[in-house]
Every structure is written in structure tokens, then in C-alpha cells.
Amino acid sequence: MAADKNNVAPMIYSGYDYCTSRSNLTLGNKDVANELWPLIRWCFEYLELQKTNEGVYRSDSDELEGRAPAGKIDLSTNSIVYGAFKSAADLARELGNTKLSILYDKSAEELRRAIAKYFGADVQGYPTYRYYEGNTTLKAWICLPMTMGIIERRAGTIDALLSKYLWTNNGTLTQSGDKVFWDRATLYAFKGFFMNGATERALPYFKYYSSMRLLGDHIPYPVEAWPEGGPRHLSAESALYCRTVIEGLFNIIPIGFRKFSINPHLPIEWNYMRLKRIKAFDQLFDVEVVRQGRQEFLIVKAENGKIIKKTKMQGKAFEIVL
Numbered sequence: 001m002a003a004d005k006n007n008v009a010p011m012i013y014s015g016y017d018y019c020t021s022r023s024n025l026t027l028g029n030k031d032v033a034n035e036l037w038p039l040i041r042w043c044f045e046y047l048e049l050q051k052t053n054e055g056v057y058r059s060d061s062d063e064l065e066g067r068a069p070a071g072k073i074d075l076s077t078n079s080i081v082y083g084a085f086k087s088a089a090d091l092a093r094e095l096g097n098t099k100l101s102i103l104y105d106k107s108a109e110e111l112r113r114a115i116a117k118y119f120g121a122d123v124q125g126y127p128t129y130r131y132y133e134g135n136t137t138l139k140a141w142i143c144l145p146m147t148m149g150i151i152e153r154r155a156g157t158i159d160a161l162l163s164k165y166l167w168t169n170n171g172t173l174t175q176s177g178d179k180v181f182w183d184r185a186t187l188y189a190f191k192g193f194f195m196n197g198a199t200e201r202a203l204p205y206f207k208y209y210s211s212m213r214l215l216g217d218h219i220p221y222p223v224e225a226w227p228e229g230g231p232r233h234l235s236a237e238s239a240l241y242c243r244t245v246i247e248g249l250f251n252i253i254p255i256g257f258r259k260f261s262i263n264p265h266l267p268i269e270w271n272y273m274r275l276k277r278i279k280a281f282d283q284l285f286d287v288e289v290v291r292q293g294r295q296e297f298l299i300v301k302a303e304n305g306k307i308i309k310k311t312k313m314q315g316k317a318f319e320i321v322l
Helices: 009-027 030-049 075-094 098-119 140-147 154-161 183-195 199-213 235-249
Strands: 120-123 126-129 252-256 259-262 272-280 283-292 295-302 307-312 318-321
Touching: 009 030, 009 075, 009 252, 030 075, 075 098, 075 140, 075 252, 098 120, 126 140, 126 154, 140 154, 140 183, 154 183, 183 199, 183 235, 199 235, 235 252, 235 272, 307 318
Parallel strands: none
Antiparallel strands: 120 126, 252 259, 259 318, 272 283, 283 295, 295 307
16 A cells, blocks of 8 residues: 545545444444444554654545545544543454454554644644644634543643634534534534533533524524535535534543443433434444433433443543443
8 A cells, every 4th residue: 555645535424434334332232333334444454654753644635525624643633542542442342353453453543643743732822632743723623632531631622613714693603713613523523522511511502502593594404504505405514513412511421332422411401311212233222311319310221121230420431331
């Protein structure tokens, strides 16, 4: 294998590894995972060809495919590579490949440190990330590290995303000083807010966004972008809306064929929130978070109503084995 001259493959392959590893864990089918595992490994081998001396990964394109400046080494691609390493390590463990699981966990930790060193910066007065070398304005995709579990600069990043430089009535701008917005960036930002405990700050924005997109004059789906495309509907953005709840508010992360971590953030104004008849991990189950007085309880039930887990919430993640 050789590095591409016009190098967009790292963005594609990192996304493949992240999505395929997570979806296989969620599906809970070992046979399917074994079938796809060789391609996951191949993509990681290709990505290693793009690794720089700074420990980050080159890519000539990011998630927006050249619609906005991204440099030759961008934060989006590197954040997704990190998430891919984490989920692939979990998948390797499930497939009995201890050696690779250790390697991918180590690679993830090394990349986490490299991201902090290479991208960490004060931008327009906020301690967050520069998006690429030479970048001096805030970009919407600074939300991605915290959605992947990289939390060191989350406070400054949340402040930056909700600042006058990025936030508008239509969600977050692609970059400061621009007028273009993409719903995918806004929805990833919501997911990051909820995952990282900024629920009370984010909920008013999320409710307004929901009223406009799902119940307002542009229904019933999120849009791809504006002014590009009309703005047209796009199925991927609509799926991201669901992920803001499942992976954001409930903070469910697959970590095994029959196992997930969960760290819900119940808004103060709600007494409960529920996900009913979840089909995942080769099971059918319910998840509920209930407030009783001043205490919150997490309840996980099997399809037959049997309680799998009932525990007091303690501000930390729980591992649930189905």
C-alpha cells in the first residue's frame, strides 16, 4: 500500500473503522463481526501510513469534503481515528484477539495525547482546539473530540460552540464569520453537550431546534446544509438526531456483544426519560431513568419485564451486561 497523492482515504477509512466496529458491537453477531474484521484491520494498516512524526494523521479532506478549509491534518479525521481505535479494541476483545485489543487501546491513548498537543489551542479567546495548522477562527467540528470521549478541553469547547461566534438560531455555523450551517455539526454538538453533563445549558437550544426541524415549517427531518442544497433533507442527519438522545442524553456506548456502558443525564425539569423496546446486542430491552424525590434511578428491563439492573445514579457510567 502507498499513500495517495490526493489523500481523502484517511477520512473514509477512519469513518469505516469507527462505524463498523461500533455497529458490530451493537449488533452482537460474532459471525458478522468475523467477516468484516479483516477489512477493519486493513483500514488501520492504511491509516498508519498517514501517521506523522507528531503522532496525528494526514488527510486532504474532512467530513465536509472540501466545502470549508481543513488543511492537511484536521481535527475531525483524528477524532474519528481515536474513536475507531477505542471501539475496535473492544471488538478485538470480543473476538478473542487480546494482542490487537491491547495495541488499539495503546494507539488510542497515544493519539489522545497527540491530539491535545497538536490541536489544543486558544482560539478567539476560548481554550479549545485549532482545527488545522494555521487555523485562527472557531470551527463547528471542535465538538468532535468530546463526542469521542476526549474531555480535557470540553469546558472551553462548549463555551466556544455556544458563543456569539458560532451559535445561531439555526444551530452552529460551519466556522466563525461564515453564514453556512450544517445540521450534522449541530447534532454532534448536542450529543457532546449531553454526554458531558452540559444538559441544562443545552436543553433550551435542543428544544428550540426540535421545534423548528421536527415540528416547525421544515418538517419532519433535519436538513443537510444551508444555503447549500435548498436546504434539503438528508437521512444521515435524521439518524444523528436519534443519536443525540441514545448516545447523548442516555450516553449509551457499546463495549461488547452483550454489554454497554451507560451514564444518563436526566434534565432537571423532567421526572423520567425512557427508551422502550431497544433492539441491540441481540436482545430486546428497555432503559429508564426515574427521579424519586432527590434521587435518580437507572432501571434496565429485559423483554419479559425482568429487571436486569436497578441502581441509584451516582454521576458515573455503569456497565450493563444483558
